[in-house]
Amino acid sequence: xxxxxxxxxxxxxxxxxxxxxxxxxxxxxxxxxxxxxxxxxxxxxxxxxxxxxxxxxxxxxxxxxxxxxxxxxxxxxxxxxxxxxxxxxxxxxxxxxxxxxxxxxxxxxxxxxxxxxxxxxxxxxxxxxxxxxxxxxxxxxxxxxxxxxxxxxxxxxxxxxxxxxxxxxxxxxxxxxxxxxxxxxxxxxxxxxxxxxxxxxxxxxxxxxxxxxxxxxxxxxxxxxxxxxxxxxxxxxxxxxxxxxxxxxxxxxxxxxxxxxxxxxxxxxxxxxxxxxxxxxxxxxxxxxxxxxxxxxxxxxxxxxxxxxxxxxxxxxxxxxxxxxxxxxxxxxxxxxxxxxxxxxxxxxxxx
Numbered sequence: 109x110x111x112x113x114x115x116x117x118x119x120x121x122x123x124x125x126x127x128x129x130x131x132x133x134x135x136x137x138x139x140x141x142x143x144x145x146x147x148x149x150x151x152x153x154x155x156x157x158x159x160x161x162x163x164x165x166x167x168x169x170x171x172x173x174x175x176x177x178x179x180x181x182x183x184x185x186x187x188x189x190x191x192x193x194x195x196x197x198x199x200x201x202x203x204x205x206x207x208x209x210x211x212x213x214x215x216x217x218x219x220x221x222x223x224x225x226x227x228x229x230x231x232x233x234x235x236x237x238x239x240x241x242x243x244x245x246x247x248x249x250x251x252x253x254x255x256x257x258x259x260x261x262x263x264x265x266x267x268x269x270x271x272x273x274x275x276x277x278x279x280x281x282x283x284x285x286x287x288x289x290x291x292x293x294x295x296x297x298x299x300x301x302x303x304x305x306x307x308x309x310x311x312x313x314x315x316x317x318x319x320x321x322x323x324x325x326x327x328x329x330x331x332x333x334x335x336x337x338x339x340x341x342x343x344x345x346x347x348x349x350x351x352x353x354x355x356x357x358x359x360x361x362x363x364x365x366x367x368x369x370x371x372x373x374x375x376x377x378x379x380x381x382x383x384x385x386x387x388x389x390x391x392x393x394x395x396x397x398x399x400x401x402x403x404x405x406x407x408x409x410x411x412x413x414x415x416x417x418x419x420x421x422x423x424x425x426x427x428x429x430x431x432x433x434x435x436x437x438x439x440x441x442x443x444x445x446x447x448x449x450x451x452x453x454x455x456x457x458x459x460x
Contacts (some may be wrong), residue, residue: 109393112159113150113360115372117167118143118174120365125170125245128236129297129305131272132169135376142143142174145181146385151363152182153189153289154389161195166200167362176211201266203237204252205245212259222255223293226265228280232273236305240382257288262289270305271297276458277315278322285331292320293334298428298443313447317454324458333453336344339448339455342420357426358402361392371401374427404438411441421448 114217121132124141155162186196199221215222226249227233234244241278256263265284269277284292296312316335323333362370367384369392370376379401381392392398405426412418423429424442432442442448 109159109359111161111163111359112155113163113165114155115165115167115360115362116143116148116151116171117168117362117364117373118178120170121169122173122365123168123170123203124173124205124239125440126238126240129268132361132373134262136169137366138351140173141365142178143363143367145178145185146181147363149185151384151389152185154402155377156189156191158188158390158393160191160195162190162194162196163195164198166198168201170203170206172202172206172211176208176214179214194283199364201225202252203245203249204256204263205239206250207252207255209255212255212261213254216259216261216421222261222263224256224258224263224265225268226253226284226289227267227273228276229283232276232280236268236270237271262288262290263295265289266293266295269294269296269307269312271307272305274307274315278318280324281319285326285328291328291334291399296444301316309444309446312444313450316447316451320454327384335451336455339451342417342452343455343459345420357405358398362406372427375401407439409439409441411445415449417448417452424448 119140119142121136123132123136140158152162161258190196198218200215201223202225204224204226214220225237227235227237228242230246233246233249237245243432253263266286267280273280279290281292294316296307296315297303298307319333320336323331323336357371360372361381362372362376363384364370364376368376369381369384369387371379371381379397381387381395381397385394408418408423412421412423415421421442426438426442427436428443429436429438429440430443431437
């Protein structure tokens with residue numbers, strides 16, 4: 109296998125925040141638990157037996173709850189099993205409220221890519237990303253970001269877009285630029301068709317067009333917006349390394365704090381590969397459960413078969429495909445299909 113991504117959730121879905129739109133909350137176990145380092149060692153050892161390019165994405169919940177000692181031990185395990193011709197990329201997605209000088213030094217010294225969840229300015233961020241029902245997390249997040257920057261880490265940010273924040277897109281984009289963020293990623297909420305947070309295809313499309321126009325006005329090529337880069341790279345016949353674009357689900361697995369293995373965090377409720385305690389990593393990729401999953405995600409609707417963007421879109425994320433009744437289903441079409449086509453056509457007109 110040329111490339112393998114392990115998404116490790118070291119404390120599962122436990123978190124020190126109570127974000128209103130959190131999709132992971134229903135899967136949180138009663139007891140707080142950190143994944144055993146013996147399982148981490150088994151994972152890393154077996155991963156380097158089947159790939160020379162390993163990507164480890166630390167996720168949650170809040171993965172920093174595992175503590176600094178845990179990650180220091182993990183690096184020791186990697187050094188034990190990684191050969192000279194093998195590479196590893198460590199990424200961690202955090203809310204930044206637990207960042208300390210010690211953690212920042214560790215991330216810098218060990219080349220961790222640190223991404224921070226930040227929804228916008230204080231008003232927008234504190235709408236949903238809260239410590240409890242009355243206190244927002246904005247101040248603690250910005251403090252964590254400042255500590256990272258003190259150690260020469262200017263983190264990419266991931267901004268979640270909801271029904272209540274999409275109208276403030278340009279204002280928040282200006283906030284990001286003013287505050288020195290140069291890598292911005294947007295994540296629309298679409299966990300159901302009936303909740304109070306999910307953003308429609310039409311609104312998501314208009315949101316990104318507004319961001320694109322503002323980005324063009326600023327004229328700063330150092331500011332990268334993932335969703336704009338995504339389309340621009342399509343014109344070059346390639347894609348960014350985003351699983352929802354590359355059809356890479358089959359080379360990605362998620363492991364929680366108990367060792368349970370799934371295709372990814374968004375698909376855990378309907379798919380399971382067993383438990384890493386009793387299963388070898390290489391055997392997962394020849395198991396009936398894996399083969400069944402690959403078959404399901406590779407379904408190509410007739411609409412996609414005729415689409416000029418299919419080879420660089422791959423029908424988007426399997427977790428957010430819907431049928432005509434707007435029901436989530438693997439055999440459906442990517443929920444933001446219209447957005448992708450509209451943004452592509454909009455940029456195409458601009459370039460012409």
